Amino acid sequence: MTGPEESPCRILVMASGFGSNFQALIDAISTGQLRNSRIISLITNRRNAHAIVRADKAGIPWDYFNLISNGFLRKGETDEQKVAEGRQRYDAALAARVLSTDKERPELIILAGWMHVFSGAFLEPIERAKIRIINIHPALPREFDGAMAIERAFEEFKAGRLTRTGIMAHYVIDEVDRGAPIVVKEIEFRKGEELEEFKERMHFHEHELIVKATAKVAQEIVEGRGT
Ligand SMILES: Nc1nc2c(c(=O)[nH]1)N[C@@H](CN(C=O)c1ccc(C(=O)N[C@@H](CCC(=O)O)C(=O)O)cc1)CN2
Numbered sequence: 001m002t003g004p005e006e007s008p009c010r011i012l013v014m015a016s017g018f019g020s021n022f023q024a025l026i027d028a029i030s031t032g033q034l035r036n037s038r039i040i041s042l043i044t045n046r047r048n049a050h051a052i053v054r055a056d057k058a059g060i061p062w063d064y065f066n067l068i069s070n071g072f073l074r075k076g077e078t079d080e081q082k083v084a085e086g087r088q089r090y091d092a093a094l095a096a097r098v099l100s101t102d103k104e105r106p107e108l109i110i111l112a113g114w115m116h117v118f119s120g121a122f123l124e125p126i127e128r129a130k131i132r133i134i135n136i137h138p139a140l141p142r143e144f145d146g147a148m149a150i151e152r153a154f155e156e157f158k159a160g161r162l163t164r165t166g167i168m169a170h171y172v173i174d175e176v177d178r179g180a181p182i183v184v185k186e187i188e189f190r191k192g193e194e195l196e197e198f199k200e201r202m203h204f205h206e207h208e209l210i211v212k213a214t215a216k217v218a219q220e221i222v223e224g225r226g227t
Pocket residue numbers: 111114115116117118119135136137138145146147171172173174175176177178179
């Protein structure tokens with residue numbers, strides 16, 4: 001995929017939790033399945049994220065940056081304006097960390113279970129720097145936007161109102177989960193399957209899809225350098 005003269009696409013992964021999608025990318029790169037990509041670092045907003053353990057094992061630098069523990073918002077703050085202002089300042093500071101000149105700059109940011117909704121304070125400077133952002137989401141386009149999508153779809157299936165759901169990788173825009181789809185896969189429910197079994201099946205397919213989507217976008221980036 002990547003010619004000998006082309007260096008791999010520099011990828012920053014952002015993850016808040018278990019990191020199995022992050023691990024799928026690590027494994028795909030290390031086995032040579034994903035030749036046009038290189039993960040330069042991980043950012044997490046949860047100190048107990050297992051993604052940190054995965055980064056350490058893979059020798060990938062990581063950064064912990066949290067809305068509250070880094071002082072942008074007081075724990076338990078309920079004033080809506082203060083919450084909005086604190087999130088904006090956090091987002092701006094996070095973008096500044098991504099763009100800081102004392103570290104390698106990513107060409108692609110992959111949200112792999114990143115559980116913080118970005119405002120324009122993050123999205124705009126990243127867009128100005130021509131860095132693309134993609135996200136993996138366990139639902140079909142325009143269905144079950146937001147968190148807990150798997151559980152909500154499963155409830156609809158149990159209620160007899162849904163026979164299939166799906167997963168997708170999409171570009172990230174201000175409107176949550178409404179960016180242009182990159183790769184989409186429908187996944188049928190199975191009669192008698194319980195939630196945990198279904199979640200495992202969904203994650204299995206996600207791990208394939210995130211590699212496929214990354215390969216596609218990374219190739220566009222590598223081939224588009226200098227144009
Ligand atoms: N501006 C955008 N930001 C983010 C997007 C996006 O498409 N546009 N994708 C999400 C990922 N995501 C779904 O795919 C998602 C993650 C988290 C939430 C959410 O409700 N977060 C809450 C906090 C939840 C928690 O901390 O457990 C919040 O941010 O207040 C919705 C959707 C990533 N960001």
